[in-house]
Amino acid sequence: xxxxxxxxxxxxxxxxxxxxxxxxxxxxxxxxxxxxxxxxxxxxxxxxxxxxxxxxxxxxxxxxxxxxxxxxxxxxxxxxxxxxxxxxxxxxxxxxxxxxxxxxxxxxxxxxxxxxxxxxxxxxxxxxxxxxxxxxxxxxxxxxxxxxxxxxxxxxxxxxxxxxxxxxxxxxxxxxxxxxxxxxxxxxxxxxxxxxxxxxxxxxxxxxxxxxxxxxxxxxxxxxxxxxxxxxxxxxxxxxxxxxxxxxxxxxxxxxxxxxxxxxxxxxxxxxxxxxxxxxxxxxxxxxxxxxxxxxxxxxxxxxxxxxxxxxxxxxxxxxxxxxxxxxxxxxxxxxxxxxxxxxxxxxxxxxxxxxxxxxxxxxxxxxxxxxx
Amino acid sequence: xxxxxxxxxxxxxxxxxxxxxxxxxxxxxxxxxxxxxxxxxxxxxxxxxxxxxxxxxxxxxxxxxxxxxxxxxxxxxxxxxxxxxxxxxxxxxxxxxxxxxxxxxxxxxxxxxxxxxxxxxxxxxxxxxxxxxxxxxxxxxxxxxxxxxxxxxxxxxxxxxxxxxxxxxxxxxxxxxxxxxxxxxxxxxxxxxxxxxxxxxxxxxxxxxxxxxxxxxxxxxxxxxxxxxxxxxxxxxxxxxxxxxxxxxxxxxxxxxxxxxxxxxxxxxxxxxxxxxxxxxxxxxxxxxxxxxxxxxxxxxxxxxxxxxxxxxxxxxxxxxxxxxxxxxxxxx
Ligand SMILES: Nc1ncnc2c1ncn2[C@@H]1O[C@H](COP(=O)(O)OP(=O)(O)OP(=O)(O)O)[C@@H](O)[C@H]1O
Ligand SMILES: Nc1ncnc2c1ncn2[C@@H]1O[C@H](COP(=O)(O)OP(=O)(O)OP(=O)(O)O)[C@@H](O)[C@H]1O
Ligand code: SF4
Ligand code: SF4
Ligand SMILES: [Mg+2]
Ligand SMILES: [Mg+2]
Numbered sequence: 038x039x040x041x042x043x044x045x046x047x048x049x050x051x052x053x054x055x056x057x058x059x060x061x062x063x064x065x066x067x068x069x070x071x072x073x074x075x076x077x078x079x080x081x082x083x084x085x086x087x088x089x090x091x092x093x094x095x096x097x098x099x100x101x102x103x104x105x106x107x108x109x110x111x112x113x114x115x116x117x118x119x120x121x122x123x124x125x126x127x128x129x130x131x132x133x134x135x136x137x138x139x140x141x142x143x144x145x146x147x148x149x150x151x152x153x154x155x156x157x158x159x160x161x162x163x164x165x166x167x168x169x170x171x172x173x174x175x176x177x178x179x180x181x182x183x184x185x186x187x188x189x190x191x192x193x194x195x196x197x198x199x200x201x202x203x204x205x206x207x208x209x210x211x212x213x214x215x216x217x218x219x220x221x222x223x224x225x226x227x228x229x230x231x232x233x234x235x236x237x238x239x240x241x242x243x244x245x246x247x248x249x250x251x252x253x254x255x256x257x258x259x260x261x262x263x264x265x266x267x268x269x270x271x272x273x274x275x276x277x278x279x280x281x282x283x284x285x286x287x288x289x290x291x292x293x294x295x296x297x298x299x300x301x302x303x304x305x306x307x308x309x310x311x312x313x314x315x316x317x318x319x320x321x322x323x324x325x326x327x328x329x330x331x332x333x334x335x336x337x338x339x340x341x342x343x344x345x346x347x348x349x350x351x352x353x354x355x356x357x358x359x360x361x362x363x364x365x366x367x368x369x370x371x372x373x374x375x376x377x378x379x380x381x382x383x384x385x386x387x388x389x390x391x392x393x394x395x396x397x398x399x400x401x402x403x404x405x406x407x408x409x410x
Numbered sequence: 411x412x413x414x415x416x417x418x419x420x421x422x423x424x425x426x427x428x429x430x431x432x433x434x435x436x437x438x439x440x441x442x443x444x445x446x447x448x449x450x451x452x453x454x455x456x457x458x459x460x461x462x463x464x465x466x467x468x469x470x471x472x473x474x475x476x477x478x479x480x481x482x483x484x485x486x487x488x489x490x491x492x493x494x495x496x497x498x499x500x501x502x503x504x505x506x507x508x509x510x511x512x513x514x515x516x517x518x519x520x521x522x523x524x525x526x527x528x529x530x531x532x533x534x535x536x537x538x539x540x541x542x543x544x545x546x547x548x549x550x551x552x553x554x555x556x557x558x559x560x561x562x563x564x565x566x567x568x569x570x571x572x573x574x575x576x577x578x579x580x581x582x583x584x585x586x587x588x589x590x591x592x593x594x595x596x597x598x599x600x601x602x603x604x605x606x607x608x609x610x611x612x613x614x615x616x617x618x619x620x621x622x623x624x625x626x627x628x629x630x631x632x633x634x635x636x637x638x639x640x641x642x643x644x645x646x647x648x649x650x651x652x653x654x655x656x657x658x659x660x661x662x663x664x665x666x667x668x669x670x671x672x673x674x675x676x677x678x679x680x681x682x683x684x685x686x687x688x689x690x691x692x693x694x695x696x697x698x699x700x701x702x703x704x705x706x707x708x709x710x711x712x713x714x715x716x717x718x719x720x721x722x723x724x725x726x727x728x729x730x731x732x733x734x735x736x737x738x739x740x741x742x743x
Pocket of ligand 5: 242
């Protein structure tokens with residue numbers, strides 16, 4: 038490697054804010070070059086195509102992206118709900134607490150579900166049996182995974198319902214799922230997911246089916262519980278508003294790949310990937326004046342069984358140039374001045390501060406030298 | 411019973427659409443009924459966009475469908491260009507209401523899956539009793555206007571289109587009849603953000619090019635603010651607040667509107683993250699007495715249970731139905 042440019046004595050690295058959760062400890066979750074491919078009659082669908090992630094205890098990462106970008110498949114593959122099979126190929130590795138999820142025998146993998154990793158889905162009925170009472174759902178899990186006796190499990194079930202803010206828990210345990218509102222059901226599902234105190238929670242669009250007012254309650258609940266239990270969380274959503282302000286980091290997915298990942302504030306304030314930038318620009322904001330024209334991204338996301346060569350965003354990218362159509366940008370190129378901000382793009386929106394010029398003093402020098410007149 | 415008042419109606423103007431004392435009820439079982447809309451009054455001026463905002467189940471779609479007479483309301487009046495729609499018989503109704511079109515939340519399922527785009531767009535002309543000369547040319551123009559390439563989509567069926575493209579087809583269908591009022595029921599709720607922006611821009615553009623007035627029904631506060639001139643907030647079939655959209659986030663005072671605003675994710679950054687106990691929408695079969703919001707309202711008193719609040723004027727274009735807020739609560743500047 039070339040020697041470090043002299044300028045780097047002035048460390049461009051600002052004293053790292055508390056965002057750098059788990060910078061030293063072994064991360065709880067390590068995902069390396071994960072690829073999930075479905076072989077269908079129409080051809081191979083590369084739903085997840087080379088994703089790497091790190092997540093530490095207590096840290097929350099948001100995964101955003103449009104419909105079909107591979108968010109759910111990523112979440113399910115991390116959990117091990119999707120694994121290699123006759124028509125499914127999983128490459129790369131997922132380690133939870135150091136254990137390689139996809140190398141485990143199916144029975145062992147299942148034992149991770151509950152105490153190590155749990156998942157909350159968009160539709161609470163996915164996780165609830167309509168013929169079983171709320172209390173039974175909870176006590177069965179508690180007895181199976183934690184070996185609690187009947188009485189202890191019943192008490193713990195009530196505690197869990199209280200913890201997720203369900204009023205009158207003693208009455209609720211006798212009710213069936215259909216007797217509860219959607220928001221209340223989602224709280225039950227969260228209580229179920231938390232029953233075995235998982236170290237990692239994957240929440241896939243947990244509030245998309247709920248009312249706006251209930252959405253806030255559920256997101257607040259997830260945030261509080263994650264903090265209290267020091268649980269790592271992956272919050273999957275197509276709604277950038279949901280992700281902003283509730284996550285430490287964000288990974289923006291496009292067509293099975295991570296386009297950009299960084300501290301949440303960095304992504305929202307200075308998006309560097311053209312897709313992130315366009316996506317943020319297209320959200321109607323409460324602070325806009327009425328009738329403000331919204332920025333749009335022309336075209337549609339690619340068909341995942343025949344994605345375009347090179348950068349998958351190239352057909353819609355206003356900055357695309359020839360190289361973009363030929364060569365896929367390397368997925369996890371960290372920025373020189375922020376090792377935790379990486380962008381998969383040949384021409385990120387701001388030039389890296391110490392690119393070829395060796396000028397580490399991003400932009401500042403320009404504004405000082407290039408004064409008026 | 412007086413609904414929630416009429417002070418917000420602009421008597422001196424000539425509204426395109428005028429709705430009075432609209433009641434929509436659905437019988438359930440033998441003696442019960444769902445009170446979906448309970449005395450709604452509104453007027454829509456030419457070129458105006460009225461946003462109707464509220465949570466799921468508050469009666470937005472029931473109101474929109476009642477304007478269209480699909481089905482007709484339980485009681486009340488709907489005047490379109492001065493014509494009382496609730497009294498018309500089917501044939502006259504079809505012609506009169508061609509001037510008012512509706513697009514729905516789920517664009518894919520609101521299109522007949524077996525028909526092709528060309529026929530889907532033309533459909534309205536025959537259903538609503540118009541014979542077209544030069545129909546194909548008109549269809550091409552309209553497809554262009556909604557951003558679809560006629561040559562590309564002409565023979566496609568709905569499943570061969572994306573959600574956003576289906577919504578464009580629905581808008582094209584509606585525009586074919588040269589309506590003056592377009593009722594949009596959650597037109598972007600099922601679409602991705604990037605496509606949502608395309609459709610919102612298209613609606614703004616169509617409104618200008620086709621001289622439309624819009625009723626825009628949605629639960630998303632930011633979306634409603636972006637597209638509307640005036641916003642009406644509904645809760646369990648009653649009007650809570652009416653105000654200019656430009657002031658929605660800064661001057662709204664009704665406790666329910668404030669709750670909706672506080673629920674916008676972007677507004678809650680760094681806000682309180684306390685676990686709040688779950689709250690439930692009361693049953694629309696037996697809505698609370700007095701103010702229907704009182705079971706969830708932090709300001710509720712005995713008076714709120716006893717007496718129904720009626721809309722009062724707080725400032726220019728700003729009306730609120732609440733016993734315990736008044737002009738002094740409206741932030742200035
Ligand atoms: N079992 C499967 N077989 C074949 N293709 C699949 C399968 N599951 C998912 N896919 C495809 O993989 C891609 C990614 O799907 P995924 O559900 O992860 O998207 P998503 O980002 O979660 O979208 P949404 O926001 O709509 O939930 C899509 O193109 C989808 O059609
Ligand atoms: N055909 C019907 N029969 C019985 N009840 C109905 C019918 N249509 C609507 N309702 C009820 O009327 C109330 C208002 O429903 P409506 O669909 O108008 O609400 P909305 O505000 O459009 O909600 P959403 O945001 O979920 O679309 C709800 O309680 C609903 O369950
Ligand atoms: S690599 Fe090229 S096409 Fe892809 S996002 Fe960057 S500039 Fe656009
Ligand atoms: S009238 Fe009473 S219950 Fe209704 S919104 Fe006002 S303070 Fe709340
Ligand atoms: Mg998904
Ligand atoms: Mg509706």
